[in-house]
Amino acid sequence: MATGWNEMTDAIFHCQRCRLCEGRTHVVPGEGNPNADLMFIGEGPGQEEDRQGRPFVGPSGQLLTKMIHAIGMERSEVYICNIVKCRPPYNRNPEPDEALACMDFLRTQVYLVRPKIIVLLGKVAARYTLKQEISINRDHGKWFERNGYWMLPTFHPSALLRDESKKRDAWEDFKKVRDLYRALTEAGNGSISE
Numbered sequence: 001m002a003t004g005w006n007e008m009t010d011a012i013f014h015c016q017r018c019r020l021c022e023g024r025t026h027v028v029p030g031e032g033n034p035n036a037d038l039m040f041i042g043e044g045p046g047q048e049e050d051r052q053g054r055p056f057v058g059p060s061g062q063l064l065t066k067m068i069h070a071i072g073m074e075r076s077e078v079y080i081c082n083i084v085k086c087r088p089p090y091n092r093n094p095e096p097d098e099a100l101a102c103m104d105f106l107r108t109q110v111y112l113v114r115p116k117i118i119v120l121l122g123k124v125a126a127r128y129t130l131k132q133e134i135s136i137n138r139d140h141g142k143w144f145e146r147n148g149y150w151m152l153p154t155f156h157p158s159a160l161l162r163d164e165s166k167k168r169d170a171w172e173d174f175k176k177v178r179d180l181y182r183a184l185t186e187a188g189n190g191s192i193s194e
């Protein structure tokens with residue numbers, strides 16, 4: 001496992017661990033505050049992300065940005081990345097072997113950023129991160145504790161663009177994130193029991 005930012009970023013840029021490297025225009029490692037208390041994990045880059053080399057800058061990214069603003073934060077305060085760092089063809093879901101090949105990078109990102117809260121955007125992000133079968137309709141808005149990190153699955157912004165009726169539930173999830181974020185960062189100790 002890469003141990004520092006430079007080593008990790010270099011490894012991601014040169015990665016050929018799976019077939020997704022063959023179709024990429026740009027690798028999309030992730031971006032934001034390297035010491036963020038709040039991290040967002042999506043599925044994988046789409047067309048615009050592949051073009052720019054930045055996560056969540058297409059239509060679903062614009063919605064995610066609005067939702068981050070709605071909880072009183074800026075993109076620059078949080079860290080945003082994906083399960084896979086290269087665009088799957090035709091925006092299909094990453095295959096299990098592709099997600100596995102990229103998991104080391106995600107683990108390193110979490111280790112380096114050490115966020116207090118991780119928001120899992122959609123089923124793919126939730127399933128590979130929590131390592132259990134997740135139904136977003138059933139499990140969105142529930143807190144999962146893993147290795148000292150508070151993780152919350154919610155709808156992927158592209159699902160919200162397809163079905164506006166889910167936005168109300170997503171907003172409830174984001175309010176939970178905002179409230180725990182405030183509690184943890186004001187307490188400054190990373191524990192929700194105090």
Ligand code: URA
Nearest residue numbers: 042043044045055056
């Ligand atoms: N969808 C994702 O899951 N990630 C991105 O970066 C963009 C769209």
